[in-house]
Amino acid sequence: MQPNVLFFVTDQQHADHVGYAGNRVVRTPHIDSLAEAGSWLSRFHVASSTCMSNRATFMTGRMPSLNKVRCNGVPLPLEAVTFVDLLRAGGYRTALIGKSHLQGMSTEATRVPRRPDDGGDAPPPELAEANRSPFTAEDYGWEFRQRWEQGNRSPVPAPYYGFDEVELVVGHGDRCTGHYEDWLRAKAPELAGRRGPQAALQASATGLEKMVYQPAVGEDCYPTRYVGERTIAYLRRHADGHAGEPFFVQCSFPDPHHPFTPPGRYWDMYDPAEVELPPSFFRSTRDQIPPLRLLQRDFENDEPLRRWTFPFIAGEAQARECIARNYGQITFIDDVIGEVLAELDRLGLRENTLVCLMSDHGDWMGAHGLMLKGPMQYRDLVRVPMLWCDPDPAFNRGEIDALASTLDLARTILHRVGLAPANGTQGRSLAPLLRGEANRVRDRLLLEYTTQYPYLGFDDVVAVNTLLDDRWRLSVWEGCDWGELYDLREDPGELRNLWDDPGHAGVRSDLLLRLVHEMQAHAERSPHPLSIA
Numbered sequence: 001m002q003p004n005v006l007f008f009v010t011d012q013q014h015a016d017h018v019g020y021a022g023n024r025v026v027r028t029p030h031i032d033s034l035a036e037a038g039s040w041l042s043r044f045h046v047a048s049s050t051c052m053s054n055r056a057t058f059m060t061g062r063m064p065s066l067n068k069v070r071c072n073g074v075p076l077p078l079e080a081v082t083f084v085d086l087l088r089a090g091g092y093r094t095a096l097i098g099k100s101h102l103q104g105m106s107t108e109a110t111r112v113p114r115r116p117d118d119g120g121d122a123p124p125p126e127l128a129e130a131n132r133s134p135f136t137a138e139d140y141g142w143e144f145r146q147r148w149e150q151g152n153r154s155p156v157p158a159p160y161y162g163f164d165e166v167e168l169v170v171g172h173g174d175r176c177t178g179h180y181e182d183w184l185r186a187k188a189p190e191l192a193g194r195r196g197p198q199a200a201l202q203a204s205a206t207g208l209e210k211m212v213y214q215p216a217v218g219e220d221c222y223p224t225r226y227v228g229e230r231t232i233a234y235l236r237r238h239a240d241g242h243a244g245e246p247f248f249v250q251c252s253f254p255d256p257h258h259p260f261t262p263p264g265r266y267w268d269m270y271d272p273a274e275v276e277l278p279p280s281f282f283r284s285t286r287d288q289i290p291p292l293r294l295l296q297r298d299f300e301n302d303e304p305l306r307r308w309t310f311p312f313i314a315g316e317a318q319a320r321e322c323i324a325r326n327y328g329q330i331t332f333i334d335d336v337i338g339e340v341l342a343e344l345d346r347l348g349l350r351e352n353t354l355v356c357l358m359s360d361h362g363d364w365m366g367a368h369g370l371m372l373k374g375p376m377q378y379r380d381l382v383r384v385p386m387l388w389c390d391p392d393p394a395f396n397r398g399e400i401d402a403l404a405s406t407l408d409l410a411r412t413i414l415h416r417v418g419l420a421p422a423n424g425t426q427g428r429s430l431a432p433l434l435r436g437e438a439n440r441v442r443d444r445l446l447l448e449y450t451t452q453y454p455y456l457g458f459d460d461v462v463a464v465n466t467l468l469d470d471r472w473r474l475s476v477w478e479g480c481d482w483g484e485l486y487d488l489r490e491d492p493g494e495l496r497n498l499w500d501d502p503g504h505a506g507v508r509s510d511l512l513l514r515l516v517h518e519m520q521a522h523a524e525r526s527p528h529p530l531s532i533a
Contacts, residue, residue: 002091002417003391004353005248006344008337010330011051011099011172012257012373013359015044015383017330025274026327030338031387034355038389038396039434045468047407048448049361049373049381051101052076054406058360059083059102059161061410061425063448063522070450071461073110075103075140076161077133081422083410084162087248090419095165095234098227098252101360102161103143105170111453112461143170148177163250167230169223172254173261174215176223183230188221197259202267206318210308212260212325219264219332227253228336232343239347246417251340255329258308258363258372262328270327272320278380280493281319281366288497289482291376291456292368299369310455311364311374319366326365352391354416358406359384367493374456375449375464377475377484378494382447382466388434390416395434402433402440403470424526444469446518467515474511485511 015021019028020035021042047057048064056062056069059082064070068077088094126132141147142156148170156166168178174195185192197203200213219225231251238247262269286296297303299313314322337357344350364370367380374381386404390396395416407427414421415429432438447466454460463478473494475484485498485508498504 001352002246004246004349005087005092005413005417006340006353006355007248007250008355008357009099009250009252010256010333010357010359010385011252011254012361012363013330013385014326014362014365014380015042015359015385017256017326017365018385021385025270025276027331028334030334030341031357031385033341034357034387034389036398038355038387039398039400041386041388041400041402041404041430041433043401044358044384044386044404045382045406045445045447046361046384047405047446049377050449050452051360052104053448053450054360055101056080058358058406058409061407061421061427063407063426063446064450065448065522066424066426066524069102070448070463071452073104073106073112073452075135078139078161079133080161082162083414083421083425084248084250085159086162086414086419086422087417088159088162088164090417091246092417093238093242093245093247094159094163094249095167095247096160096163096250096252097167097231097234098169098223098250099254100143100160100166100168100252103140105143105145113454113459143168143178145170145177148181153182165234169227169252169254172257173259174217174222174263176254179230180223180226183226184217184221188217191217191221204318204321206315206321208318208321211258211305212321214267215261215263217263219266222263222332223254224329224332224336227251228339231340235340235343235347235349239349253333253336255333256326258322260322260325260329262325262332266328266332267325268328269331270324272317272324275320275323275327277316277319277323278365278367278493280368280495281316283368283493283495285368285495286313288368289376289477289484291374292370294457295370307455309372309452311370311372311376313369314366314371319369319371322371323365326363350391354391355387355389357385357387358409375451375462375477377447377449377464377466377473379473379488379492382468388430390434394436395431397434397436400433403442403445403468404430404433405442405445408441422526423528424524426522444514444518446515446522465515465519467511467518469514472507472511474508474515476512476515 020032053064056067056076060067169180170178194216199216202214203209204212362381412430428441445468449464466475486494
């Protein structure tokens with residue numbers, strides 16, 4: 001009998017901001033119960049540390065360089081085959097509740113500069129890009145905030161990347177829109193216009209008023225509550241009308257992504273003084289590479305945040321405050337997960353449901369003084385929570401200390417339910433790890449990152465390619481003669497960059513060759529060559 005799959009996704013959650021991983025402050029009893037009953041992968045990494053790229057990798061089992069979502073703002077092509085498409089074709093009923101982010105959320109003009117041309121008349125719009133299927137707002141605008149804010153309530157066409165049913169939350173914090181906004185307006189119309197920092201009940205005491213505030217929208221009307229409530233409603237409908245069919249439900253929370261806006265009692269649930277900052281926060285590591293030097297200069301000059309998605313270096317009080325509010329967001333998510341799991345039990349569905357949890361990427365959360373996310377591939381950013389709680393006890397082994405990637409999940413889920421992947425699906429099935437038949441399924445990981453716009457001292461977007469193995473992390477920045485090399489065994493905090501160290505020249509050379517080999521191994525293999533019978 002094929003198992004149901006309930007897959008929880010959080011947004012921008014640090015791997016250690018859960019109780020089961022040893023965090024002594026944040027309370028996540030329901031998430032911890034899944035880890036205790038199932039398996040948790042302590043060295044699970046993203047394929048790309050940006051929302052859209054990693055979510056597209058999850059859905060397709062293909063690296064960003066192949067799935068085309070190289071950075072935020074580039075939608076996943078509608079012709080892409082997702083593992084959810086394959087589940088649906090295999091008899092699963094499929095639903096997405098919450099944040100999708102497979103398409104862009106903003107219609108603002110791109111800040112990516114166009115490459116210089118050789119002069120002459122511009123090509124017609126349909127020939128302006130390398131492929132003849134341009135991304136249009138009509139086909140790819142379903143997650144634009146502006147579309148929902150302007151009252152466009154056209155049904156999202158199904159299947160949407162394989163999902164039969166879609167209930168979207170678009171955005172972050174208390175300012176989300178999408179189907180959530182319809183729900184909010186029906187439930188508490190007076191709150192629809194009281195959102196954002198200007199309507200805050202309380203705000204940051206450390207100068208981050210737009211980043212950290214208690215929203216006027218309370219617990220019962222906050223997006224986290226919506227995602228849980230609508231997931232429970234779906235499970236009830238399924239139990240009433242389709243109990244004999246398997247389901248795949250992605251329950252996707254827009255938190256704990258910044259802004260850090262825990263509502264109600266979650267706002268001050270944690271005291272910033274109790275927060276433990278990472279050791280690298282207190283170490284002088286901010287001159288390792290030019291982007292960090294630039295951010296350190298901004299911090300010393302008290303420069304204002306240039307853009308809310310930009311990384312920044314925080315003072316100690318700011319870092320503690322952000323983390324404490326982040327903990328509040330996470331505990332709220334945990335409470336809602338507990339409600340969903342309780343309903344799964346009440347409906348009698350738990351005994352045949354695989355329950356998973358991951359985050360789309362991490363957050364530095366004070367590592368090296370940094371907050372948020374960006375191209376610096378420190379482990380605090382690229383390592384995320386990953387839980388697998390299976391109705392088959394053979395898959396449940398507690399902590400699994402082995403390298404694994406978002407890239408592996410599509411193949412693993414399909415393997416688990418007895419379906420073959422599409423040609424061109426990358427990654428490796430984690431089933432041998434989960435069943436205890438192997439200590440590892442891979443000995444290295446490839447990570448890709450492309451900046452969304454020119455920043456951090458660059459005049460153009462820049463790509464970062466990273467090779468990660470059991471001991472080393474090597475990162476190569478496009479067009480730069482400097483790079484990063486860390487001995488993770490001797491230096492787990494990535495405090496000493498060995499790129500220019502003469503004693504590690506041989507290691508660097510060897511890892512550069514391995515990086516090239518890994519990029520070759522992840523080249524396109526689809527489609528199969530055409531043959532005529």
